[in-house]
Amino acid sequence: MIAHYILQPELRHGMDYLADIYLNYRTIHIEELIGGKGKNQLNMRSVDLDKIIEYAAEDADITFQLKQILEKEIKENKLENLFYEIEMPLMQVLAAMEKTGVLIDHVALKQSSEILTADMNAIEKEVYQLAGFEFNVTSPKQVGEVLFDRLKVVDKGKKTKTGQYSTNEEVLEGLRGKHPIVDKILDYRGLKKLLSTYIDALPALINKKTGKVHTSFNQTVAATGRLSSTNPNLQNIPIRDEQGREIRKAFTAESNCVFLSADYSQIELRIMAHLSGDTHMIEAFLSGQDIHAATAAKIFHLPIEEVTGDMRRKAKTANFGIIYGISVFGLSERLGIPRGEAKELIDGYFATYPKVKEYMDNSILTARQNGWVETLFGRKRFLADINSHNSVVRGYAERNAINAPLQGTAADIIKIAMVNIYRRMIKENVQSTMVLQVHDELNFNVHNSEIDAMKRLVTEEMENAIQLRVPLKVDVGVGVNWLEAH
DNA sequence: AACCTCACG
DNA sequence: ACGTACGTGAGGTTC
Numbered sequence: 001m002i003a004h005y006i007l008q009p010e011l012r013h014g015m016d017y018l019a020d021i022y023l024n025y026r027t028i029h030i031e032e033l034i035g036g037k038g039k040n041q042l043n044m045r046s047v048d049l050d051k052i053i054e055y056a057a058e059d060a061d062i063t064f065q066l067k068q069i070l071e072k073e074i075k076e077n078k079l080e081n082l083f084y085e086i087e088m089p090l091m092q093v094l095a096a097m098e099k100t101g102v103l104i105d106h107v108a109l110k111q112s113s114e115i116l117t118a119d120m121n122a123i124e125k126e127v128y129q130l131a132g133f134e135f136n137v138t139s140p141k142q143v144g145e146v147l148f149d150r151l152k153v154v155d156k157g158k159k160t161k162t163g164q165y166s167t168n169e170e171v172l173e174g175l176r177g178k179h180p181i182v183d184k185i186l187d188y189r190g191l192k193k194l195l196s197t198y199i200d201a202l203p204a205l206i207n208k209k210t211g212k213v214h215t216s217f218n219q220t221v222a223a224t225g226r227l228s229s230t231n232p233n234l235q236n237i238p239i240r241d242e243q244g245r246e247i248r249k250a251f252t253a254e255s256n257c258v259f260l261s262a263d264y265s266q267i268e269l270r271i272m273a274h275l276s277g278d279t280h281m282i283e284a285f286l287s288g289q290d291i292h293a294a295t296a297a298k299i300f301h302l303p304i305e306e307v308t309g310d311m312r313r314k315a316k317t318a319n320f321g322i323i324y325g326i327s328v329f330g331l332s333e334r335l336g337i338p339r340g341e342a343k344e345l346i347d348g349y350f351a352t353y354p355k356v357k358e359y360m361d362n363s364i365l366t367a368r369q370n371g372w373v374e375t376l377f378g379r380k381r382f383l384a385d386i387n388s389h390n391s392v393v394r395g396y397a398e399r400n401a402i403n404a405p406l407q408g409t410a411a412d413i414i415k416i417a418m419v420n421i422y423r424r425m426i427k428e429n430v431q432s433t434m435v436l437q438v439h440d441e442l443n444f445n446v447h448n449s450e451i452d453a454m455k456r457l458v459t460e461e462m463e464n465a466i467q468l469r470v471p472l473k474v475d476v477g478v479g480v481n482w483l484e485a486h
Numbered sequence: 487a488a489c490c491t492c493a494c495g
Numbered sequence: 496a497c498g499t500a501c502g503t504g505a506g507g508t509t510c
Contacts, residue, residue, distance in 0.1 A: 139508055140490050160490070168491060193492060196506055224502060226495085233504045236494035244493080268495095268501095324500035331500080392498055403501040407495090411502095439495045439502085489509080495502080 002087050003070035005220035006079050010382060013220045019062045022069050027062060028055050082377050082412070087219065090415050093422040093434065094217040094227070101212030102234070102435045103445070105250040105481075106203040112246055113199045120191040123184055130181040137188050143167045146181075153179045190243065198238065198247045205232050217437070224404050225379045225411035226439055235438045239486070251482035256448050257432070261485035262458045262476040263441035266291055267410045268323045274468040275376070275405065276359035280352060285470035292316035299348040318349050322356060323406050325399030360402050367401035375408035376466075410440060413472070417465040418442065424457055443482065451478060 001013040011017075019025045033051055034042040044052070074083050128134045131151065135142045144165025148157035153175055157165040169189075175182045205213050215234045217227050229235040237251065238244025253259040269291060273281040284294040289304065296315035297304040307315075314335060321331050326349075332342035350357040367373050367386045374380045381404040385397040414437065421442070422434065432450050436443040442462070446454045455476050462474045479485040 136508080138506090141509070162489070164490080166490085189491080193506080197493070197504095201505085221504095222502060226502065228503055230504065233494085236492090236504065238493060240494085263495095321500055324502095327500060329499055334500080395499060399500060407502065410495095441495080487510085489507100491505100491507085493503100493505085 001220050002091070003067075003074055003083060006083050006087060006379070007070065007073055007077065008382070009223045009225070009380070015059070015062055015066070018066050023062065023065055025062070028058055030055075077380075079378060082379055086377065086412065086415050086419065089419045091219065093418050094219060096422070097434050097436065098214055098216060100433045100435055100445070101207065101210050101214040102443075103212050103252050103254050104202055104206060105252050106206060108250045109199050109203055109247075112250075113195065116191050116195055116199065116243075120188060120195065123188045123191065127181060127184045127188060130179075130184060137185060138192060140164070140167045143185060147175070147179075147185075151179060151181065153182065190241070194238065194244060194247065202232060202247075202250070215436075222411075223381055225375065225408040225415075227411075227437060234436055237482070239483070245483055248483035248486075249481045253445050253480060257445050258448065258451060258478045258480065259482050259485040260432075260444040260446040260451070260454055260458065260476065260478045261441060261482065262444075262455075262462060262474050263438075263486075264410070264414070264462065265473040265475055267413065267440050267472065268406045269319055270468065270470045270472060271376070271406050271409045271413075272322065272356060272359070273470045275409070276353070276355045277469070278353045278355035278359070281356065282470050292319060295319055295349070295352065298352040299345065314345060318345055321346075322349070322360075323403060325360070325402035327395070327399075363401045363405065364398050367397065373401050373405050375405050375412050377409070377412040379408050379412060381405075381408065413465050414440060414442070414462075417462045420461045420465065421458060424461065428453075428457070430454065430457075443485070446478065 001015075004011070004013045004018060016027045016029060019027045033047045033055060034044060074080060124137055127137055131146055135146055137143065141164055144157060144167045147153045147167065148165050158171055160166045167185075169186065172182055172186050176186075202213060207214055213232065213234070215229045216231050217229055219227060221228045227235075238247050251259070266285075269281075270285055272278075273285055280298065284291055290312075292315050293304055293307050293312050295318065296302075296307040296311040299315060299318075300307070300311055302311075314337075317335050318326070318331065321327075321334070324330070326346060328339050328343045328346060331337075331346060332339045335342065335345075337345075363373055364386070367383045371384070371386065372380045372382045381400065383397040383400055385393045386401065388394040388397065418434070418437065425432065425434070430450050430453070431447040432454050433445045434442060435445050442458065444454060444458065455478070459474050459476050463472045465472070477485045
């Protein structure tokens, strides 16, 4: 699966699919043994042994045949380093993290649940009061009909592409002040999300034997080379809002241990500096300046001390936009400024960092010529739509051409760091364990006797995973829980 | 299963 | 006129 993921990151990687594509062979599907999914599905132990023999032998046979083909292709495409030195060793690191698990304070979550459920129910009643009738507040369809057809909060509601009223946060924010019910619906949604996705869901996933939560890291899902996390997803635990932060507090260290969190500072922008070779951006990072303030100073032609908060905010949004393949529309939407002003900001940005502009143009050109772009370590992303005659479709591919090498190189780098950290932890025989990866951040359960050593080890390996034209900076912290460690 | 919404980097 | 910043996973509703 991983070999095929490296070769064709956008496609599927299951054995049935690969057998069809590479061997022109249709495998026995599991449903043929145990039936389709549903309550009548059999357990494997009740299947006829003769059938199981056939099925299991085929599994081994096909896997071996695929190995012969895929290892040759890895070699032909010069992907041996990425495959043998990064992805394959990483597999063990991920397995160890999954097995270790992370400790969750379910008592704290239970207390939060009781308080917030009461709050949510009270808000629900207020919503009914304000509407004058009851309806399902968790149904976007009903919320839309209530706001736009019955209460007529505004004349015309924005519609989704299927013709339903759009009621997402952005739309509701725009309706604040038009009717008191809008605030209440937003409050209700916020609480509902926290309760159903995290507070009430996580305790149910605590393993009875270990007392911890064990996520699955998927190594073959994200087209850019990132990992993903499921059952539960521990890569989207709240942090931005005050209420959400409470949930992070429930991720704790084990006894006699602390939670250690280490994250790369501005890694994708540093990779942009490296790949583009832009002297001014490189200089800003080398001098250790606040990159957003430094960017603002250059765009607005001011000394850095005279940069206002608003200028920095604009430059920060522009910096993020650059990573995503900036558009005038996107920047104006996010900053809430006219398109003309967004265009001027982007022009100023490119004048400030001319090689960044060149890099972006080059990425698109490379994609057009080759049909793919790649990371610093040769991880490819194919962009079939790059020459599409549909400008919307093509625009999407173009932004991918810019973003994929940046996001993907960052993914490569943290994977290298993880492998190196894991090896050193074994070699130095530590009691501490790696527990979570969140794209640019690594988290550890660190024994009290190893705090200084682990801080050093982790920072060293993350910052020195690879030598770029700019330094890689890591912020590290410890605390009794994930929130405090950040 | 599709859709909408929203949590994270 | 359309539809636009990148990558994910999960819960809930609706069909």
